[in-house]
Amino acid sequence: MDPKGVGFDNKEEGMEEKKGISRRDCLKALTAAGSATLIGSAVDAHAYKKFSGWPNRCGMLADTTECVGCRSCEAACNKANNLPKPDVPFDEKSVFEEKRRPTASAYTVVNRYSAPEKPGTPMYRKVQCNHCNEPACASACPVRAYTKTPEGAVLYNKDLCFGCRYCMVACPFSAPAYDYESALEPRIVKCTLCYERVKKGGIPACAEACPVEAIKFGKRKDLIRLAEARIRKYPDRYIDRIYGEQEVGGTSWLYLSGVSFDRLDFPENLPDKPLVEQTKGFLSAVPLVLVLWPAFLGMAYAATRNKEEDK
Amino acid sequence: MRKGIPLAIAFFVWVCVASILPAGAETGGAASPAPTLTGGMPETVTLGSLTDRYEPVDFDHSGHVDMASGCGDCHHQHGADQLLGCRNCHSLDPSAFRKSVNVETFRSCKECHAGPSPKPDPARTGLAAAYHRACFRCHREVGSVGEDPKGCTEMCHERKETVKTARDEIPKTVPR
Numbered sequence: 001m002d003p004k005g006v007g008f009d010n011k012e013e014g015m016e017e018k019k020g021i022s023r024r025d026c027l028k029a030l031t032a033a034g035s036a037t038l039i040g041s042a043v044d045a046h047a048y049k050k051f052s053g054w055p056n057r058c059g060m061l062a063d064t065t066e067c068v069g070c071r072s073c074e075a076a077c078n079k080a081n082n083l084p085k086p087d088v089p090f091d092e093k094s095v096f097e098e099k100r101r102p103t104a105s106a107y108t109v110v111n112r113y114s115a116p117e118k119p120g121t122p123m124y125r126k127v128q129c130n131h132c133n134e135p136a137c138a139s140a141c142p143v144r145a146y147t148k149t150p151e152g153a154v155l156y157n158k159d160l161c162f163g164c165r166y167c168m169v170a171c172p173f174s175a176p177a178y179d180y181e182s183a184l185e186p187r188i189v190k191c192t193l194c195y196e197r198v199k200k201g202g203i204p205a206c207a208e209a210c211p212v213e214a215i216k217f218g219k220r221k222d223l224i225r226l227a228e229a230r231i232r233k234y235p236d237r238y239i240d241r242i243y244g245e246q247e248v249g250g251t252s253w254l255y256l257s258g259v260s261f262d263r264l265d266f267p268e269n270l271p272d273k274p275l276v277e278q279t280k281g282f283l284s285a286v287p288l289v290l291v292l293w294p295a296f297l298g299m300a301y302a303a304t305r306n307k308e309e310d311k
Numbered sequence: 312m313r314k315g316i317p318l319a320i321a322f323f324v325w326v327c328v329a330s331i332l333p334a335g336a337e338t339g340g341a342a343s344p345a346p347t348l349t350g351g352m353p354e355t356v357t358l359g360s361l362t363d364r365y366e367p368v369d370f371d372h373s374g375h376v377d378m379a380s381g382c383g384d385c386h387h388q389h390g391a392d393q394l395l396g397c398r399n400c401h402s403l404d405p406s407a408f409r410k411s412v413n414v415e416t417f418r419s420c421k422e423c424h425a426g427p428s429p430k431p432d433p434a435r436t437g438l439a440a441a442y443h444r445a446c447f448r449c450h451r452e453v454g455s456v457g458e459d460p461k462g463c464t465e466m467c468h469e470r471k472e473t474v475k476t477a478r479d480e481i482p483k484t485v486p487r
Contacts, residue, residue: 061433068447068457091460121451122458202429211463212447213440218433226434 053133057152058198059220059252060207061227064264065237066214067124069096069112076209077108077128080194099265102128104179107191108206113264123257125264126206126215129154129175129191130244131252134274140170145188152220152252153193161186172248172270193252220252227256249274358442365468385445 075090077083084105088095096112103109108128115123135154138146145160146167156167156176163186168176179187194204202208203217216223224245231238243261244251247270255266262268271278359367379385424441431437436444446467447456455462464470 066444068451069460070463071460091464093459093461120458203431211439211443213436216433223433 053220053250054148054150054152057133057150057220057252058193058217059131059152059223059254060193060204061216061218061223061254061256062126063214063216063230063256064123064125065256065258066212067110067126068212068214069093069110069122069124070211071095071110072209072211073126073206073215074106074108074110076205077191078106080197080205081107081192083107100127101174101177102190103177104181104187104189107189111265115259123259123264125255125266127173127175128206128253129171129193130173131191131193132248132274133250133252134248134276136170136172136248136275137167137176139276139279140166142166149195151193151195151198153195153198154252155192155195156188156190158185158187161188163187170275172267172275220250220254223254227254230256246272248272249276364471365464366471368467370467384448 071090078086078090086106095109099111100106100109108126110124110126113123113125115121131152131154133148135146135148138144138148138154141161142164143160143162145157147155147157149155163178165178165188167188168174168178176188176190179189194202194206197204198217204215207213207215207217216226218226224242227242231240231242237258238256239258239260241257241261243255243257243266244253247267249272255261257264354371354373356370356372357367358370375385420441421438424436424438425431426438428437450466451457456466459465
């Protein structure tokens with residue numbers, strides 16, 4: 001910034017009139033600038049419009065107590081998304097020997113957990129993108145390749161992506177996977193909540209394929225009511241909690257369980273506030289700092305220079 | 312007293328089967344003859360209304376009657392989830408309560424649990440899930456169901472050869 005701009009010329013004249021207190025003025029100005037920066041960031045963090053999500057957004061309710069680990073959802077997802085054939089067939093149980101996460105060729109995976117209190121009836125957890133109400137992946141993306149749709153799905157646009165993979169770091173559920181096959185065409189892959197099928201009036205492929213309806217598709221608010229009703233009706237079967245109702249501001253996928261969620265490897269260290277809010281204060285201060293600090297440092301420079309010229 | 316329960320279950324299952332069989336025939340499943348009645352109870356029941364990928368299930372009814380502690384184990388009208396009032400099926404005369412089951416008022420499973428639909432009601436369990444949940448109440452702890460994805464075909468279902476699904480195209484052997 002050029003200190004000899006029009007605005008600064010006026011200020012220089014003003015400062016020349018009160019040479020004796022130019023240092024004090026300068027300190028005052030700097031203090032004011034500091035306070036303005038702090039207040040500015042605090043105000044901005046609260047100034048954004050409170051948005052509690054699209055009213056009719058859809059979601060999925062996964063009942064981990066019903067899942068029998070048949071992997072029908074994995075097979076249906078593979079077929080619906082035209083994904084490549086897996087190395088191990090879908091009716092093979094050897095995949096349960098290790099904990100898997102979604103990959104470029106499998107948008108969803110089912111993991112098995114032992115239940116010592118009930119030998120012979122292991123527990124299962126289906127893992128995929130949870131389609132957060134306020135997705136951290138979207139806020140981390142520098143090129144806005146992610147969109148939260150009114151239907152509830154968090155969609156990814158590969159045409160905008162340049163492969164930084166910030167979204168993979170930002171996601172608290174390790175959902176986005178990276179397609180390492182093509183180095184020149186970066187591509188993140190993850191569950192789309194079968195957006196195209198839902199737009200056509202259908203339901204996601206995994207929910208359709210589940211033989212016990214352990215996965216139900218519907219309006220998120222209806223699913224929460226349904227889950228609450230189930231917990232009330234079968235208090236011995238479920239713990240009194242719906243995972244995903246509050247976590248990181250709420251997710252489209254909701255889960256019921258009979259055991260504490262950490263036993264099924266659900267992250268338990270997540271705040272109820274959206275992760276976006278953790279960074280909002282800092283990020284909104286950046287423009288203020290970038291504009292205000294050069295201005296006041298420029299003033300300080302101008303004041304000091306005048307004093308030197310006087311000597 | 313005990314004799315009345317199998318009689319009641321027999322009528323109920325017979326109504327279920329009567330409503331299921333025609334649908335099974337439509338979908339290409341093997342249409343079985345009407346169940347043989349032994350003491351008013353079918354020995355086997357063919358569940359074949361939902362057979363797009365699998366062959367119909369030949370359900371050994373009499374075998375299950377021997378094993379179950381009561382009809383309510385499977386027929387949830389008599390279980391904890393009772394939906395219908397007693398009068399819907401039984402005569403009001405207490406002396407003839409169990410003997411006077413009115414078959415006409417028995418409801419088949421699919422009256423409440425709808426078959427496959429493009430947009431199922433999340434609050435109501437579908438027909439296939441209702442069957443499966445009833446089976447898994449016991450079979451999760453017996454046999455390999457719930458332990459091995461192959462359990463479904465080992466225990467009840469034969470996979471249909473004619474229908475090509477994503478699963479069928481997948482190699483059957485695990486690469487080393």
